[in-house]
Amino acid sequence: MKISEIYNLNKSQAELDFIDIDITKDTPLFLDPFFLSKKNDNWSQDATLTLRSFFQIIIDKIRNGEEESAKELFEHLHEPNSTCLGLSKDTPQGNGVGKRDTDKIYSSLLRSRAIQTGLIQDIEDNILFVDNFGKDKLSDMTTNIITKHLISYTQDQCNLHNIPLTNSISGYFWNRDDDEWQSEYTDMLVIDELKILLVPKGIVSFSKAYVPIRYYRQYVLNFLQNENLRINSALVQRRKNGNRYITKKTIEEVYPYSKDFLRQFTQNHPEILEEFKRNTSVKSLHNNEITEINYRNIALTLIQRLNNIQPGSETASDFHNTIIGILELIFYPHLINPKKEREIHDGRKRIDLVFDNAASNGIFKRLSDNMNIPCGFIFVECKNYTKDIANPELDQLSGRFSTNRGKVGLLVCRNIENLDLFINRCKDTFNDGRGLIIPITDIDLINILSVFNERNHEPLERFLSDRVREITL
Incomplete structure (x- = not known):
């Protein structure tokens, strides 16, 4: 179970x-x-x-x-x-x-x-x-x-x-x-x-990248193959057109795989191990590599769940819980390890959610690399208000930023009547050096979920990039 x-x-x-x-x-x-x-x-x-x-x-x-x-x-x-x-x-x-x-x-x-x-x-x-x-x-x-x-x-x-x-x-x-x-x-x-x-x-x-057999076949054998060609060893053969060649199978017969051989080889050629380490990369698994998943059904269920939640304090917990699931779905693997209501300033302030920024590409990477905005953590405030959010909510979120924690936050709410006005308020906050706050409403989330594909983050990237551009330019 x-x-x-x-x-x-x-x-x-x-x-x-x-x-x-x-x-x-x-x-x-x-x-x-x-x-x-x-x-x-x-x-x-x-x-x-x-x-x-x-x-x-x-x-x-x-x-x-x-x-x-x-x-x-x-x-x-x-x-x-x-x-x-x-x-x-x-x-x-x-x-x-x-x-x-x-x-x-x-x-x-x-x-x-x-x-x-x-x-x-x-x-x-x-x-x-x-x-x-x-x-x-x-x-x-x-x-x-x-x-x-x-x-x-x-x-x-x-x-x-x-x-x-x-x-x-x-x-x-x-x-x-x-x-x-x-x-x-x-x-x-x-x-x-x-x-x-x-x-x-x-x-x-699945631990298939940093393993001895891959090191042996893709790096050690490649090196030995090229080395034997370089010195024109007895293992080198010639094709009818005169071109020299040597197969990996031939190399493998002379230098069969064993960890003892890898030890001896690497002691003589440590640069090949360094090349293996440098060029070996591993990516986080997609959800459907972990278990069978129908993303379309999940996205539609979350849209329905979001639409069924009425604004107001009585359903704030349901809204909060649904938003956790939505953000986990759309932002993984760029944002990970969400924590709820983390206390800062000796407990005087609380943050709805805090994500670790694990992005190796995309908007959350560019904010740091290209715009020099600290964002080791991404803060999220969820507001299930019946009214529009305004300056107090902006100030509440920006007041939790710091250079060490990060200065990027998502303000998730049900609706914003005058989005242009609110974007201008976010722009003022950014221009004052108080951090970058990105507003996200129900309709934004529904639009993202409607076209969601875990292997294609382009629609989400486009939405975030456009909204950041509105605020920062």
């Missing part, structure tokens, strides 16, 4: 920021530290710092001859059942790092001398060079190390969707401030005595 079903959220995967796991079985998705390191949102960067902290200490201890001390740090890299991600076919039980596995992995790590020689620099490099180490074990290690980040994320999502939490022991997580494993009592999501950690859908992958 899925989280959305257990708690009657009435939301599809496209309206949720987290993986809507079935707690009775594992979902074949993985936490990939290489992918995590490539993301530019605050949550991913913070989690990556924790991963690097842990692994750097492992590296330092092994290089300093403190092998037993390093091995002790592997003690808490157990099989995590809490995310329900991985390769198990039935009840989540992990296919990853158990006690025997940690011993084997650590022994392989030492035997390979990959750390001592500097071959392994990041935790994801283990998958390339350490024997008996695959994406499932790497994902498990990652989960254990960043457990604290996943707990905080789970708490935020449960608060967003009114899911009850239980005070319980957290399990071990790596504390990079103290350089040690710790645990604590905190609010946890507990279902049938099973502690559940929700995972952002924007950070999971």
Whole structure:
């Protein structure tokens, strides 16, 4: 049974920021530290710092001859059942790092001398060079190390969707401030005595990019193919027209795939590994890659739901909840990790929603890169008013901006009678240096949903770009 079903959220995967796991079985998705390191949102960067902290200490201890001390740090890299991600076919039980596995992995790590020689620099490099180490074990290690980040994320999502939490022991997580494993009592999501950690859908992958076989076939073999042609080795053949060639199959027969070969090759040609890292990219999964989804039906349902909500304070919660789903649908994967009513200024002010800006392209990237507007976070105010919004609502939102938090906000409301006048008010706010506020009404959302396609953000981009241009020019 899925989280959305257990708690009657009435939301599809496209309206949720987290993986809507079935707690009775594992979902074949993985936490990939290489992918995590490539993301530019605050949550991913913070989690990556924790991963690097842990692994750097492992590296330092092994290089300093403190092998037993390093091995002790592997003690808490157990099989995590809490995310329900991985390769198990039935009840989540992990296919990853158990006690025997940690011993084997650590022994392989030492035997390979990959750390001592500097071959392994990041935790994801283990998958390339350490024997008996695959994406499932790497994902498990990652989960254990960043457990604290996943707990905080789970708490935020449960608060967003009114899911009850239980005070319980957290399990071990790596504390990079103290350089040690710790645990604590905190609010946890507990279902049938099973502690559940929700995972952002924007950070999971099928782990098919940063893998040894791709490194071998697309980079190592390519290099060896070109190198043999350059030196005109005995492996080179000639076609009838005299052109020289050499097949990858020939190279593969002479240099068969193994992690031992990858270790030796990379020690001699570290620049090829750097090229592999530099050119390997991973994108957030589309919702329909995670589960079967009919976007048209979801969009039509959200339009109907929005139209059925009457303006006014009594239905403000319904409006707020519907807007969360709409914004999650249309802005993913550019805006992620929504949090509800985050307190700032010691609780004196509250923000309806705060999204992490994870955009690698599009309007939310251009605002920062081209217009120099701080927007690490995007703030959202939802107003289910029966009357028009005016200057007080603008001042309320702009008063929450700062250089560190960001100076871009979305003001979502039911209707604006005189949009030109309100755009001019937003323009005044922007020209005064108080931030960029983008108004979005019901009709705007309905127009966007009517043509929504997750693989084509052009209509949404056009709407936002036009509205930003109106305000800033």
